[in-house]
Amino acid sequence: MTFLTRLNLPENHVEGEIPSSIGKLCYLMHFDISSNNVTGTLSEILEGTDCLSRKPLPSLQDLDLLNNNLVGKLPEWLGQPKNLVELRLLYSSRHGPIPASLGLLKTLSVLWLGRNELNGTLLESLGQLSELIFFYGSSNHLTAIVIETIF
Numbered sequence: 001m002t003f004l005t006r007l008n009l010p011e012n013h014v015e016g017e018i019p020s021s022i023g024k025l026c027y028l029m030h031f032d033i034s035s036n037n038v039t040g041t042l043s044e045i046l047e048g049t050d051c052l053s054r055k056p057l058p059s060l061q062d063l064d065l066l067n068n069n070l071v072g073k074l075p076e077w078l079g080q081p082k083n084l085v086e087l088r089l090l091y092s093s094r095h096g097p098i099p100a101s102l103g104l105l106k107t108l109s110v111l112w113l114g115r116n117e118l119n120g121t122l123l124e125s126l127g128q129l130s131e132l133i134f135f136y137g138s139s140n141h142l143t144a145i146v147i148e149t150i151f
Helices: 020-024 100-104 124-128
Strands: 006-008 015-017 030-032 037-040 062-064 069-073 086-088 093-096 110-112 117-121 134-136 141-143
Touching: 100 124
Parallel strands: 006 030, 015 037, 030 062, 037 069, 062 086, 069 093, 086 110, 093 117, 110 134, 117 141
Antiparallel strands: none
8 A cells, every 4th residue: 555645544444543555645635534523632743754854744745634532733744745735633632832844835825623522722834825715713712813824
């Protein structure tokens, strides 16, 4: 499965944690395990990479983990896949701030973070997402300071 580019298992009965070996799928572009019973955190994926770039999932364009039982903070490595276009992490139990590294995702056009327990402020770095056309962040504990650089 070294050259796997698409892993789609939405609305199945997938249970348990995402194995760290997912980080070794250097060519994975689309990863969708939405609406399952996936548990654990996303931090371990960083430890499992052996791609040339030494970054987890460097080819990733679409990450859909919505409606699962993932917990913990959003990891900083989410800002590393330089080709990421869509990121959907809503309806989970994520907590903590939105990582500043998300501001590095220059190709990101869709960002779903709603229905979590995220807190803190909407970061100025999100204003650097020039391709962003859709942001959904409702039902969190976020505060926003209207700053010209965000808009």
